[in-house]
Amino acid sequence: MLKPGPFYQRDREWHPPAHTPDYKTSVSRSPQYSMISLENNVSEITGPTFGHNDIDPLDKDLIYNYAKAGESAIGERIILHGRVLDENAKPIPNTLVEIWQANAGGRYRHKKDTYLAPIDPNFGGCGRTLTDENGYYYFRTIKPGAYPWRNWVNNWRPAHIHMSIFGTAFCQRLITQCYFEGDPLIPKCPIVNTIPDPAAIEQLVAKLDLNATIPLDTIAYKFDIVLRGRRSTLFENRPEGN
Secondary structure (H helix, E strand, O other): OOOOOOOOOOOOOOOOOOOOOOOOHHHHHOOOOOOOOOOOOHHHHOOOOOOHHHOOHHHHEOOOOOOOOOOOOOOOEEEEEEEEEOOOOOEOOOOEEEEEEOOOOOOOOOOOOOOOOOOOOOOOOEEEEEOOOOOEEEEEEEOOOOEEEOOOOOEEEOOOEEEEEOOOOHHHOEEEEEEEOOOOOHHHOOOHHHOOOHHHHHOOEEEEOHHHOEOOOEEEEEOOEEOOOOOOOOOOOOOOOO
């Protein structure tokens, strides 16, 4: 009997087409030739592994991990939490989750970001953590602000957090971004509108979670992540999927 493949194939109908002219940079970045499907080799279906010694406990707290002693980042304090799941909805423990984001004013700590919003000297915008035995992760951070971008004359990116998840093998690696429930800019974003299925868009939206909110302190949002499979979380800037 033939053994099934270790990972499900990508569902190309779930992900947006590569060429979407309303998202201008997709015109130059989209493939000019048909894609070639390749079998996964050993290097892609094994590793990487990370240990707790690689992670500092403060790495997952962006409110303080870049701040001076006695100070903290400025903005709306939030918790982003959820589970990392595989193709069969089983939790993936001990996998590395990394995030990066703009500050409360919508500006990244990057030399090429020239948006007029000020830099927060106590906010670095990066964090990382390992999932626990149940595939659970959480971060404390500042809710990022919206910012303008040069697509049409007046386009603004919704508030979002970029995420990188390694999974159990390199072929599971996912880079994505999550938005926030109730943001009116989500349906107006040309990048979001490249996604053909409304259900796929919903999977990119972190839901308000009052049960996890800390009263008088921090609002919580829940964002579960699915690596590969028919209902995988969409891959950022890779219209062909993950």
